[in-house]
Amino acid sequence: PTRKPKVIVTRRLPDAVETRLRELFDTELNLSDEPMTREALVDAAGRCDVLAPTITDRIDAGVIEAGGERLKLIANFGAGVDHIDVAAAAGCGVTVTNTPGVLTEDTADLTLALMMAVSRRIVEGARSIEAGEFKGWAPTWMMGRRLSGKRLGIIGMGRIGQAVARRARAFGMQIHYHNRTPVSPRIAEELEATYWESLDQMLARMDIISVNCPHTPATYHLLSARRLKLMPPHAILVNTARGEIIDESALADLLAARGIAGAGLDVFEFEPQVNPKLLGLPNAVLLPHLGSATVEARTEMGEKVIINIRTWMDGHRPPDRVLPSML
Numbered sequence: 001p002t003r004k005p006k007v008i009v010t011r012r013l014p015d016a017v018e019t020r021l022r023e024l025f026d027t028e029l030n031l032s033d034e035p036m037t038r039e040a041l042v043d044a045a046g047r048c049d050v051l052a053p054t055i056t057d058r059i060d061a062g063v064i065e066a067g068g069e070r071l072k073l074i075a076n077f078g079a080g081v082d083h084i085d086v087a088a089a090a091g092c093g094v095t096v097t098n099t100p101g102v103l104t105e106d107t108a109d110l111t112l113a114l115m116m117a118v119s120r121r122i123v124e125g126a127r128s129i130e131a132g133e134f135k136g137w138a139p140t141w142m143m144g145r146r147l148s149g150k151r152l153g154i155i156g157m158g159r160i161g162q163a164v165a166r167r168a169r170a171f172g173m174q175i176h177y178h179n180r181t182p183v184s185p186r187i188a189e190e191l192e193a194t195y196w197e198s199l200d201q202m203l204a205r206m207d208i209i210s211v212n213c214p215h216t217p218a219t220y221h222l223l224s225a226r227r228l229k230l231m232p233p234h235a236i237l238v239n240t241a242r243g244e245i246i247d248e249s250a251l252a253d254l255l256a257a258r259g260i261a262g263a264g265l266d267v268f269e270f271e272p273q274v275n276p277k278l279l280g281l282p283n284a285v286l287l288p289h290l291g292s293a294t295v296e297a298r299t300e301m302g303e304k305v306i307i308n309i310r311t312w313m314d315g316h317r318p319p320d321r322v323l324p325s326m327l
Ligand code: 8YV
Pocket: 053, 054, 055, 056, 077, 078, 079, 080, 081, 103, 289, 291, 292, 293
């Protein structure tokens, strides 16, 4: 029998996933669950066949090269691969896979939750109760804005963007989107979605903007200081994608100056650091990267990691292979 591949998993995963990983492979877990240092990653890459990292691991060219002849597969736990140098991996003959699909619905749910939290002032309201500020109902106290009838502009109409659109339609919102290319006529019709080739023009005309594109060199600071200012003062911005897509410092200034009405952010430019200017703003709802944080999604993400490794082990092309040309 051929030896089991050595798989190094950089963080703790749900119990059922870890159990299965141990059954199938010669698995090494990072029992501390602390994010690995670069030194530890370099060391790990050099003594495994498969590295299973997460967003907290920067898999740069140096780490990949440290994998030498042995490292063959980087099976990422997560959909986004902006922390992995996919081109360097391809250059070294290392396959990269991710876990798309299984976190789509949960990330879309959280996107709508943030829209509601900001527009209906849910966190502000809850805090006011805690602070003993609720002195009785009043006709004009803590009025928010309704979602129904509003124009939602989705940046990035992939799986998650479309799942956000379906939910938003159920809330009575009108769907607009900016994407590299328009979606298929069937999907455009199903979602009654309007395509905006110009992001600038879309930003100026929406009530709510949702960021749902991947972070790539092309989308870094896509929402720059200049573009953020194109949004009207009543607009709400929600980001469940990646912090780097927005100029976070410019956004914090805009929110403080009430240049837009509010923001719901699940991701930050320099995670786990949050720009101090964002803290304490009543019109910003901040969450600690919870998009896929459900037992179901995290378990299914682990199962996808396992399927990708097994398929590779059997000499086939893993289902979720990521190629540099896809980014
Ligand atoms: C994960 C995510 O929490 O999949 C992604 O791209 O951002 C989240 O689902 C994280 O990336 C896990 O590595």
